[in-house]
Structures are given as structure tokens and as C-alpha cells.
Amino acid sequence: MTEEIIIAGFGGQGVLSMGKILAYSGVMQNQEVSWMPSYGPEMRGGTANVTVIISDERISSPILNIFDTAIILNQQSLDKFEKSIKPGGTLLYDDNGITRPPTRKDINIFLVQAAQEAAKMGMTKTMNMVVLGAYLKIKPVVQDKNVEAGLKKSLPARHHNLIPENMTAVERGKEIVEQTQKV
Amino acid sequence: MKELRLMKGNEAIAEAAIRCGADAYFGYPITPQSEVMEYLMAERPEQRTGMVVLQAESEVASINMIYGAAGCGKKAMTSSSSPGISLMQEGLSYIAGAELPCLVVNVVRGGPGLGTIQPSQADYFQATKGGGHGDYHLIVLAPASVQEMCDFVKDGFDLAFQYRNPVMILTDGAIGQMMEKVELFEQIPRSETQPEWACVGKPATRGRSIITSLELDPNRQEQFNLKLQKKYREIEAKEVRYEKIQCDDAEYLFVAYGTSSRICQKSVQLAREKGIKVGLFRPISLYPFPYEAIESLSKQVKGILSVEMSAGQMIEDIRLAVHDRIKVQHYGRFGGMMPVPSEILQQLETQIIGG
Known part of the structure; x- marks a missing residue:
């Protein structure tokens, strides 16, 4: 199994940390992982993206231009990465702020209204975890207990009290994700 | 564990x-x-x-x-x-x-x-x-x-x-x-002893340790050189170190180190899916450079693509190793851009296989 994912959105939406938690969850079940961020000016505002690869085998290129799955959290990223999904691949997006929805007909498309749901739960900061939950519902590449272990490893100890809240968000993401196009 | x-x-x-x-x-x-x-x-x-x-x-x-x-x-x-x-x-x-x-x-x-x-x-x-x-x-x-x-x-x-x-x-x-x-x-643990040449104060039991890069007598400087x-x-x-990936049956070869070698590994996979027998040679020590290992592979393969995120620097060492026996070309992106696997494969096809 090799899953090649791009996660993209605005800086501050938790794109890089969602990728890190996913990658750490992979480490927890002793898979090979790589996490390759965009770094530089875009980190200081603007778009941010990260390529995460989880595999049972040694990972070749951490730099890719075509992906199994794209997780998209803003319009600029949708415009940029919709064309980079493999035919038959998966697009997961939050339509908050999206005015030009996806148009590809040869990919599976899933919608998760994560920003709205996180606000409803009064935990806006866990928006990325709602998205992660939605992704894991579609592709259960890592187990929940390893996500929890991954959270423990990637959060500093002083924030470990937030882990239950984050796991609730993951659960909620699994519940609200809906498929809008199937191939 | x-x-x-x-x-x-x-x-x-x-x-x-x-x-x-x-x-x-x-x-x-x-x-x-x-x-x-x-x-x-x-x-x-x-x-x-x-x-x-x-x-x-x-x-x-x-x-x-x-x-x-x-x-x-x-x-x-x-x-x-x-x-x-x-x-x-x-x-x-x-x-x-x-x-x-x-x-x-x-x-x-x-x-x-x-x-x-x-x-x-x-x-x-x-x-x-x-x-x-x-x-x-x-x-x-x-x-x-x-x-x-x-x-x-x-x-x-x-x-x-x-x-x-x-x-x-x-x-x-x-x-x-x-x-x-x-x-x-x-x-x-950190070492508790110093090597004998270290400048740590002269005890009576040994001569002075002198650390310098200056020698005014050219004869002695030549001896030092x-x-x-x-x-x-x-x-x-x-101390030559390298890694060979799918080189055994290779007809063509990528030579790349560091990040480029990772990207080339994917290009090897894409090429082999198309039936092109390409391998990857990854120098691990850049000095000393693995001239002999590349020379010996150059007797087996038909051409080499050197891939480096530069305008072409390592290719000079590969050419020294190959002695013009086979074609050696360079492909690189630079100024902070990174090549993607499909782009490298395309360069192999146009510069080496078709070229």
C-alpha cells in the first residue's frame, strides 16, 4: 500500500499540522512516511501545502506532481491541484469560500463542511481534525488509536489536555463527510 | 526497540x-x-x-x-x-x-x-x-x-x-x-580524554602541541602538502560510498545524489512500468567520488543522465569516470525549483534514449 496525498489551504488552517499528525500516525503503526512542506514566503501568510506519503515500502520521491488524494481547503489550492489528482483518485474539500467548485468527472469527490462544523461545535481550531476524520473515513490508512498516539507525539505535553477534543473532531468528520461524485 | x-x-x-x-x-x-x-x-x-x-x-x-x-x-x-x-x-x-x-x-x-x-x-x-x-x-x-x-x-x-x-x-x-x-x-557519552595532538596545555611528559596552518619555509610546506x-x-x-538501485539489468542509468536521487527513484519506477530498463546510481560520498564504480557501470549501460538541482556540476566527475565511452548528459532545475519524476523520465527519453 502506498498513499500519496497533497493537503493544501491557507496558512493557519492547520494544513501542515494535519499532515504531521497523519504522518506521525503512520509512524505509530511502523509504516514508512514522508512529510514534505512548502516552506518559505507562503508560510508567512498565503497558501500552504504539504505532501504526505504513507507506505508499506521504502518511499522514493517525496516530491510529486500527481497524487492519489488531494485534500483542499481553499479556492487557490483547488485551482492549483484539481488537475494533479490521478484519474480515479480522490478529492476531499471543504466548500467554505469556494466559488468555483471542482469540475473533473474522472475522480471521486467528497465534501466535508469542516469549518462550519468546527464552528458549530465551538472548537474552530479543530477544523483540520474534522477534515482528517473525513479523510480517514474515505481511506482508513491509519487506525484511530494510532491517530491518538500520533497526536500525543506531535503536540507538546502542555497541550495534551486537548487530545479528547481533537478526537471528537475526528469522529465528527467521519460522520459528516459526504460523497458528491463517484466514478 | x-x-x-x-x-x-x-x-x-x-x-x-x-x-x-x-x-x-x-x-x-x-x-x-x-x-x-x-x-x-x-x-x-x-x-x-x-x-x-x-x-x-x-x-x-x-x-x-x-x-x-x-x-x-x-x-x-x-x-x-x-x-x-x-x-x-x-x-x-x-x-x-x-x-x-x-x-x-x-x-x-x-x-x-x-x-x-x-x-x-x-x-x-x-x-x-x-x-x-x-x-x-x-x-x-x-x-x-x-x-x-x-x-x-x-x-x-x-x-x-x-x-x-x-x-x-x-x-x-x-x-x-x-x-x-x-x-x-x-x-x-562525550569523550573525557583529548587526542595527543590537542592544544590543552603542555604537561612535562610530552612535547608541545602546535596547531597552525602557517609554514614560511617552502620546502617544509611542500612536505606538508x-x-x-x-x-x-x-x-x-x-572511503568511497554509493548505492546502486536496480542497476543489475540496467541499459540506461540515472546518476543523482541527495534529493535528486529520491526523485529519480520514482522515475526509475515509472520507466520500468513502460519497459525501459533504467537503474539509479547514487553517490553517497561526493568526495571521494565513486569514479571506479561508475566506470564499471559505463561498460554495461548505453547512456547516463546526470540529474542534479544545478546547471550541471557533478556531470564533470561522471564524464571523467566514463572517459567518453558512452553518452552522458545533464538535466537539472535550479534557483530553488525541483524536478518531478515524470519530467526526469522525459529527459531520459529525449536526451539519452532518443538523442
């Missing part, structure tokens, strides 16, 4: 420095390697092992602090990125001239000048052919994963002390910034 962690390449360098029993780190921040010192400062290694970590006032100061610490027989290292490494060249030449061990990490970014903060491999010439003045060599190791970033810190120090020669880890912003799974080696050259021949004979 050994400890598994998800770490950035830069963080792995820093943790490995503490664990291999380094005595000191002196550095100055620059993107994309700033996490090395950030991590070291946060870890408080002075409490873990007694290791000293100091932010110097500049890269020139850092390398001269390394010179001083190394002269005392200490395990000292620094890290920087391209423009900062350029500033260190004078110090590196002095350290090589004084035959002192140290470890220098270059997390390369796009140049020339201040250039960009994105990854590049355009410092190959500087790292392998000199950079500073005089006939000297650094031992240069090129990691291709976060695991190797960790392991090569230990190996680098071992080589530096074995040969009393500065060692450089030549990596780039991509491996520095990316996170992968790392298996950490166990803590090695001959001694250095003898050391380099020994390094060239014993």
Missing part, C-alpha cells in the same frame, strides 16, 4: 549531534537550516550531555570558534546554508591546513548570491573541489533521507577524527525541511 520519531532533517542533525557526544555547536541562523540551532537551543544539551551550543555573531565567527574548539581536540560542528557556507570558506581552508577534525553541514539553497531559500544542489563544486584556497579536500557526504541525516552526523565525526580532516554533510532545503521516520541511535595528498589518496582508496 530503538526509539522511532518523526523528524525534520534539520532536527535529526541536531538530535544526532547531541547523541553522538559532540562537545560544541556554533552557528548563525539562516533559512532553510535554522531548525538545527532552534532544536539544539530547545533541547538544552548542556543539561543532557554538557554540550555547548552558542549562537555566534556571524558565520565567520562560527567557523573560527570551530577552529578553536577543534584545536583543543573537541568534537565541534556548525551548520549553515549556501551564503553562510561561502563566508566560512577561509576558516575551512585553515582547518584543513591545520589538519583538524570538524563537521560542517550545508543545507543548500538556490544561488548565486543571496539567491532564494528553496532547495538546490548548486554548491557541489564548492564542496568537492575546494571552496577555500590551497590544495585541500573536505570529505563530503550526501544524505538522501532524514535517517541518513541522523546517521551521517555520527559517521561524519568518526571520519573527521580518523583522518584529522573537516567533513561536510552536503544536503539541501528539501531534506532539511521534510519529515520522515527516524530510528535514533543511543546516546554516546605531500603528506596531505597522501592522506587524500588513502581516503579515496578507503
Whole structure:
């Protein structure tokens, strides 16, 4: 199994940390992982993206231009990465702020209204975890207990009290994700 | 079981420095390697092992602090990125001239000048052919994963002390910034003794230790140069490192190190899906360069594509190894851009197979 994912959105939406938690969850079940961020000016505002690869085998290129799955959290990223999904691949997006929805007909498309749901739960900061939950519902590449272990490893100890809240968000993401196009 | 962690390449360098029993780190921040010192400062290694970590006032100061610490027989290292490494060249030449061990990490970014903060491999010439003045060599190791970033810190120090020669880890912003799974080696205690050549005060039981790179008598300076050259021949004979990936039945070959070699691995996979028998040769030591291994592969394959994030630097060494026997071409992106696997395969098809 090799899953090649791009996660993209605005800086501050938790794109890089969602990728890190996913990658750490992979480490927890002793898979090979790589996490390759965009770094530089875009980190200081603007778009941010990260390529995460989880595999049972040694990972070749951490730099890719075509992906199994794209997780998209803003319009600029949708415009940029919709064309980079493999035919038959998966697009997961939050339509908050999206005015030009996806148009590809040869990919599976899933919608998760994560920003709205996180606000409803009064935990806006866990928006990325709602998205992660939605992704894991579609592709259960890592187990929940390893996500929890991954959270423990990637959060500093002083924030470990937030882990239950984050796991609730993951659960909620699994519940609200809906498929809008199937191939 | 050994400890598994998800770490950035830069963080792995820093943790490995503490664990291999380094005595000191002196550095100055620059993107994309700033996490090395950030991590070291946060870890408080002075409490873990007694290791000293100091932010110097500049890269020139850092390398001269390394010179001083190394002269005392200490395990000292620094890290920087391209423009900062350029500033260190004078110090590196002095350290090589004084035959002192140290470890220098270059997390390369796009140049020339201040250039960009994105990854590049355009410092190959500087790292392998000199950079500073005089006939000297650094031992240069090129990691291709976060695991190797960790392991090569230990190996680098071992080589530096074995040969009393500065060692450089030549990596780039991509491996520095990316996170992968790392298996950490166990803590090695800091050494409590100094090598006999160290300048630590003269006891009555031995002669004076003198650390210098100055010799006004040209006869003696020539003798010293001959001694250095003898050391380099020994390094060239014993310390060549490389990896061959799917080379056994290869008709064509990619040669690439570091990040480029990772991207090429995917290109190999894509090529083989199309029935093109291509292999990947990955130099791990850039000095000493694996000339003989490439020469022997050049008798088997029909053509070589050198892939490097530069305008073409390593290709000169490949051509020296191949002696014009077969076609050798270069493909690279530069200025901070990275090639993608399909693009490299396309270059193999047009420049080498079809060319």
C-alpha cells in the first residue's frame, strides 16, 4: 500500500499540522512516511501545502506532481491541484469560500463542511481534525488509536489536555463527510 | 526497540549531534537550516550531555570558534546554508591546513548570491573541489533521507577524527525541511580524554602541541602538502560510498545524489512500468567520488543522465569516470525549483534514449 496525498489551504488552517499528525500516525503503526512542506514566503501568510506519503515500502520521491488524494481547503489550492489528482483518485474539500467548485468527472469527490462544523461545535481550531476524520473515513490508512498516539507525539505535553477534543473532531468528520461524485 | 520519531532533517542533525557526544555547536541562523540551532537551543544539551551550543555573531565567527574548539581536540560542528557556507570558506581552508577534525553541514539553497531559500544542489563544486584556497579536500557526504541525516552526523565525526580532516554533510532545503521516520541511535557519552595532538596545555611528559596552518619555509610546506595528498589518496582508496538501485539489468542509468536521487527513484519506477530498463546510481560520498564504480557501470549501460538541482556540476566527475565511452548528459532545475519524476523520465527519453 502506498498513499500519496497533497493537503493544501491557507496558512493557519492547520494544513501542515494535519499532515504531521497523519504522518506521525503512520509512524505509530511502523509504516514508512514522508512529510514534505512548502516552506518559505507562503508560510508567512498565503497558501500552504504539504505532501504526505504513507507506505508499506521504502518511499522514493517525496516530491510529486500527481497524487492519489488531494485534500483542499481553499479556492487557490483547488485551482492549483484539481488537475494533479490521478484519474480515479480522490478529492476531499471543504466548500467554505469556494466559488468555483471542482469540475473533473474522472475522480471521486467528497465534501466535508469542516469549518462550519468546527464552528458549530465551538472548537474552530479543530477544523483540520474534522477534515482528517473525513479523510480517514474515505481511506482508513491509519487506525484511530494510532491517530491518538500520533497526536500525543506531535503536540507538546502542555497541550495534551486537548487530545479528547481533537478526537471528537475526528469522529465528527467521519460522520459528516459526504460523497458528491463517484466514478 | 530503538526509539522511532518523526523528524525534520534539520532536527535529526541536531538530535544526532547531541547523541553522538559532540562537545560544541556554533552557528548563525539562516533559512532553510535554522531548525538545527532552534532544536539544539530547545533541547538544552548542556543539561543532557554538557554540550555547548552558542549562537555566534556571524558565520565567520562560527567557523573560527570551530577552529578553536577543534584545536583543543573537541568534537565541534556548525551548520549553515549556501551564503553562510561561502563566508566560512577561509576558516575551512585553515582547518584543513591545520589538519583538524570538524563537521560542517550545508543545507543548500538556490544561488548565486543571496539567491532564494528553496532547495538546490548548486554548491557541489564548492564542496568537492575546494571552496577555500590551497590544495585541500573536505570529505563530503550526501544524505538522501532524514535517517541518513541522523546517521551521517555520527559517521561524519568518526571520519573527521580518523583522518584529522573537516567533513561536510552536503544536503539541501528539501531534506532539511521534510519529515520522515527516524530510528535514533543511543546516546554516546562525550569523550573525557583529548587526542595527543590537542592544544590543552603542555604537561612535562610530552612535547608541545602546535596547531597552525602557517609554514614560511617552502620546502617544509611542500612536505606538508605531500603528506596531505597522501592522506587524500588513502581516503579515496578507503572511503568511497554509493548505492546502486536496480542497476543489475540496467541499459540506461540515472546518476543523482541527495534529493535528486529520491526523485529519480520514482522515475526509475515509472520507466520500468513502460519497459525501459533504467537503474539509479547514487553517490553517497561526493568526495571521494565513486569514479571506479561508475566506470564499471559505463561498460554495461548505453547512456547516463546526470540529474542534479544545478546547471550541471557533478556531470564533470561522471564524464571523467566514463572517459567518453558512452553518452552522458545533464538535466537539472535550479534557483530553488525541483524536478518531478515524470519530467526526469522525459529527459531520459529525449536526451539519452532518443538523442
